[in-house]
Amino acid sequence: xxxVTQTPKFQVLKTGQSMTLQCAQDMNHNSMYWYRQxxxxxxxxxxxxxxxGTTDKGEVPNGYNVSRLxxxxxSLRLESAAPSQTSVYFCASxxxxxxxxxxxxxxxxxxx
Amino acid sequence: xxxVTQSPEALRxxxxxxxxxxxxxxxxGLRGLFWYRQxxxxxxxxxxxxYSAGEEKEKERLKAxxxxxxxxxxxxxPKPEDSATYxxxxxxxxxxxxxxxxxxxxxxxP
Numbered sequence: 393x394x395x396v397t398q399t400p401k402f403q404v405l406k407t408g409q410s411m412t413l414q415c416a417q418d419m420n421h422n423s424m425y426w427y428r429q430x431x432x433x434x435x436x437x438x439x440x441x442x443x444x445g446t447t448d449k450g451e452v453p454n455g456y457n458v459s460r461l462x463x464x465x466x467s468l469r470l471e472s473a474a475p476s477q478t479s480v481y482f483c484a485s486x487x488x489x490x491x492x493x494x495x496x497x498x499x500x501x502x503x504x
Numbered sequence: 505x506x507x508v509t510q511s512p513e514a515l516r517x518x519x520x521x522x523x524x525x526x527x528x529x530x531x532x533g534l535r536g537l538f539w540y541r542q543x544x545x546x547x548x549x550x551x552x553x554x555y556s557a558g559e560e561k562e563k564e565r566l567k568a569x570x571x572x573x574x575x576x577x578x579x580x581x582p583k584p585e586d587s588a589t590y591x592x593x594x595x596x597x598x599x600x601x602x603x604x605x606x607x608x609x610x611x612x613x614p
Contacts, residue, residue, distance in 0.1 A: 396547075423600075435548075435591070435604040442600060450601075482547050490535035490595030493602060495547035 393418050396496035398483050404502045405473045413468040413499050415483030422488045424466035426450075426458060428479040429498075435482070441466055443488070473503045506531045508594050510605035517582055517612050525577040525608045527592035535595035537575045538602065539568050542589045551590075582612045 396417045405411055417424065426438040437450030441460040455477060457469045466485075470477060480500050484493040509528045517523055529537065536555050540548035552561040554570035561568045565586060567578045577590055589609045593602040 432606070434606040437601060440601070484547075489600040490597055490602060492536070492538050492550050492553050493593075494550060495540075497547050498545075 398496035417485040421485035425484040508605040527575040529594040531594040533597035535597040538593045540591040
């Protein structure tokens with residue numbers, strides 16, 4: 393089992409460009425999450441999907457959109473990137489609800 | 505408001521010098537208390553889940569304990585390979601989410 397995979401691992405964008413971060417899990421988990429991690433800020437929840445077909449805003453959703461493509465895949469889209477979105481992005485999944493989450497390796501994004 | 509606070513922010517130990525990391529939480533409807541290890545450039549790696557006060561879990565040199573307000577991660581005779589950032593998170597059954605602390609960065613010198 394690969395667990396949680398994320399692509400790409402690194403990305404550099406110019407202000408205003410768009411991109412989609414991909415996440416997939418092979419653990420048959422129902423719930424999936426997108427976090428960003430910034431120095432001194434800890435992990436902050438951007439969006440989550442409690443189950444296939446549902447998505448909800450987290451703590452810092454502005455500037456992002458998500459798609460739960462199927463049970464395995466959950467993508468995060470930046471429509472018009474801003475320097476404030478420079479961060480490390482982690483995808484996570486769990487069987488359901490507030491159980492232990494399993495994280496992907498992260499995407500390091502720089503917006504110039 | 506649900507909140508998780510970890511202390512200290514950073515901890516430097518000599519190899520073999522035991523210590524504890526603290527995680528204080530205020531969460532409505534605690535579903536579980538989770539500990540993670542994060543190495544530089546990698547995603548958090550799950551270590552333990554604690555569900556009720558008095559519960560303890562052990563893994564090699566690490567032991568996690570839980571009270572009604574705090575959790576401790578005890579590190580016994582640490583080695584340099586234990587150097588990492590340790591995150592705790594509290595699960596809320598009310599929201600179905602995890603609330604993460606800021607983490608404690610541990611450095612163990614040989």
